[in-house]
Amino acid sequence: MKSFWQGLPKPFFVMAPMADVTDVAFRALVAKCGAPDVFWTEFVSADGLYHTREVLKMPDDENPLMRDLAIGDGQRPIVAQIFSSKPEMVAYATKLVSELGFDGVDLNMGCPDRSIERQGAGAAMIKTPDVARAVIHAAKGASNLPVSVKTRVGYNKETLEEWLPVILEEAPAALTVHLRTRKQLSLVPANWEWMKKVVEIRNRVNPDVLIIGNGDVTSVEQGTRLVAESGCDGAMIGRGMFGNPWVFEGISELRKSHADMEFQGLRKSGVPEGFKKSEHGLSEKLSALIELAYDFEKITPPKNFSILKKHIKAFVTGFSGAADLRAKLMEANSAAELESILAQNT
Ligand SMILES: Cc1cc2nc3c(=O)[nH]c(=O)nc-3n(C[C@H](O)[C@H](O)[C@H](O)COP(=O)(O)O)c2cc1C
Missing domain, CATH: 1.10.1200 (Non-ribosomal Peptide Synthetase Peptidyl Carrier Protein; Chain A)
Incomplete structure (x- = not known):
């Protein structure tokens, strides 16, 4: 089934999911300053959603996890990110976010936080490919929402050849690759050289999956170059939004330049000439x-x-x-x- 993912222009630029950052208030500010092509929520525990709603019977308007799944005006399309290593919990949460009106569900397979990894979720999933497959399968079967995955290039070292096919064979609509290993956390510069290998594996294993590059992108201009050089489809911006809710406003200038270049038959590399970053005082x-x-x-x-x-x-x-x-x-x-x-x- 077609989803919003297929309708995105390329390159596209998306908001990174960030706990205690991309809440409904920050998303409202970013939406006003210049919207990304896709919004993302903070990550939410699928097990926690089940426990608070079905076991504790907590009313939704008092539930902090449901608060993290609020959708504000102008925040579309929006993807809800969930984490769990239990397929039945992922199915439960996916059905819920579908009912809440989200446009997609994203599965976290990259978070290095020990409390998440202890649950077998986040980056721990890289070490349990069968669980990763089962969780994607469960999400796909639970609703009509497109399912995407966000992960890293490996756990202790880059293992793209082993890890990426596991995800690609389950055919998510999109796959975000944070260009660092679990071990690297965010302590070293993201290695965009790895993206060429990611794209080569995608082209071989499942060309239908959109690939989003993530790590150290701080402007639409820089992201456009990185996408053009590596051959992926879009870029995700996280810390580049800190103190700069205007970071996505370059998208409209980019699209305008692309339209002009298309019109003149000039579009080759995808990087417009003289593309300027606007400054805010x-x-x-x-x-x-x-x-x-x-x-x-x-x-x-x-x-x-x-x-x-x-x-x-x-x-x-x-x-x-x-x-x-x-x-x-x-x-x-x-x-x-x-x-x-x-x-x-x-
Ligand atoms: C404060 C903070 C919270 C984050 N929360 C999440 C999260 O909830 N889910 C997720 O997949 N990644 C999370 N991340 C990782 C970011 O989405 C992103 O992958 C990482 O920051 C690298 O991208 P960047 O260099 O553009 O910031 C978080 C990162 C930070 C700094």
């Missing part, structure tokens, strides 16, 4: 931070305000006096306090 960044903080407070059940600290650090940086201002803002416990500290100090 400090006052615009601080306004965006305040807006994010107010939207963050509307999330129910509420999230701890301290979660916003990583955004404060990222937005308030790179100018003289930034460290002092940051230190003051870290004391804020509400959006109103944040706004008033900013008003007194800028």
